[in-house]
Amino acid sequence: MRRSIGFLFSGEHPRLPPAEALAVVESESGASDPLLWRSRVLLARSETPSIGRLSSRLAFTKKIFEAYSLALSNDLRPLLEVIPVPPMSGVSFRVRAVSLGGGLDARVAERVLGGRVLRAGSGLRVDLEDPDVEILCLMLPRLLIIGQTLSSIDRSRFRLRETSMRPFFHPTSMNPILARAMVNLARVREGSLVLDPFMGAGGIVLEALCVGARVIGVDADPDMVAGALQNLSFYGFFRGYSLMVANAVELSLDEKVDAIVTDPPYGRGARVLGFREPRSLLERFIERSPDLLREGGWISISVPDRIGVEALMEEAGYSVRGVYFIKVHKRLRRKIVVGRLDYAGDLPGDLERRPYQASERDLYSGLV
Structure with a gap:
């Protein structure tokens, strides 16, 4: 009903x-x-x-x-x-x-x-x-x-998982409220298989586990993988996930995932993976990501707002379903871009793209 x-x-x-x-x-x-x-x-x-x-x-x-x-x-x-x-x-x-x-x-x-x-x-x-x-x-x-x-x-439960409360802390870690929202925007449900190919200290992995998903967490830095494992264990998660040291742009999985939720590195983090600019890293990963995601699966990705990741996603076969800007500090804004990997044979254009997406007019009038 x-x-x-x-x-x-x-x-x-x-x-x-x-x-x-x-x-x-x-x-x-x-x-x-x-x-x-x-x-x-x-x-x-x-x-x-x-x-x-x-x-x-x-x-x-x-x-x-x-x-x-x-x-x-x-x-x-x-x-x-x-x-x-x-x-x-x-x-x-x-x-x-x-x-x-x-x-x-x-x-x-x-x-x-x-x-x-x-x-x-x-x-x-x-x-x-x-x-x-x-x-x-x-x-x-x-x-x-x-x-x-x-x-x-009771939203105070998120305070228990604040980055400062975790045994392994990294200053680039996303706060749990935003990480949970990214997981939710990717239509993750209990039992879904989720991939975070740039997991860092494991904040997104942690929130995906909290909603009952199975998770694959990947990072090129062994110290990050060890730290993420420490954080997950601290919050009582000992199963339901697989963590690995690997380069996201060269990743191969045994099965395709239902959703990709990730906050890729920019600046020094991108250079660790051998890319001088974050855009180059994103281009390579987004180009490869359809090989990791099932048709009809979702991606929720956080990037600096200056990077036009939407066009990259469209070229890779995604329909962009939402873009949301987040102010990090005075000189940095992130945007969360949400997309769905089109099924083979989907109709072009807007005929197959019926998302809920408020326009700027709707934002100010308040009526949808």
Whole structure:
């Protein structure tokens, strides 16, 4: 059965969170139809996914909810008195209002809606600490959304895997939230075979293992491979992966993988592999990567934003499904490029490319 699922995001990035959420829904329960994306809120319709699986996977989501009603108005205050609220009986509840630029005081919204829920139901009691049901009220410019919280996600778990917490530290390691998002964007699911050909200290390998994937980790530096093994063991992973010392551009595998998720080196790291420029390394690897990836498989790759890796991927047979820019520091921006390796015989052009990909207009209007 298809249902309308909502996501409330953390607000750390404008475009990555909705793309990640839709990718995880797709990998867990099949394709989804985005209904609305505005500010930090996404509504989508899909086959009923496992909320537990979604909660355990998502990096940029704070709450998952089932949308009950929504209404548009220039003045949201009168809507609080008339917008439908979920009927309930015999449970404890609370109303949690979140202001996302709607101009309403959250405490006022909670009081008004809480009173309406009490009057409409039977045998209800308010419990602000540990309720049976949380009614969610999202207040955006000209839009009011009412839903029932399905999961509140504890994102503090990612702090346990911060690079500074690992026994083997390397300054170029990607933080776990971004690494998890990259894994999710590659539509990795439990049991998928994932390759990280430039694994470094093993951050992406670690996040792929956390979602139940099988992983092949490769690095040309024996010290990095030893350090990655130390990190994986520290977090209790002793099986489900294979680590090897090898040059990614000369790599040969016994079987093709379902996804490639990687953060290739640039600068000195590229020169260690015998390439003077990062672009040369990327050209060689992307040219070879279809030999390692099954048809229909996904690649999620992080590169400096000055490198036009999108054209390289298209030439190698990928359809680019999303590009997301990440500010690292004042002088460096990364971009995460996500692509799918087309099946042999795929139709050219946009006929076979139906990704969820917000345009710049959508980014600012918020509506998809």
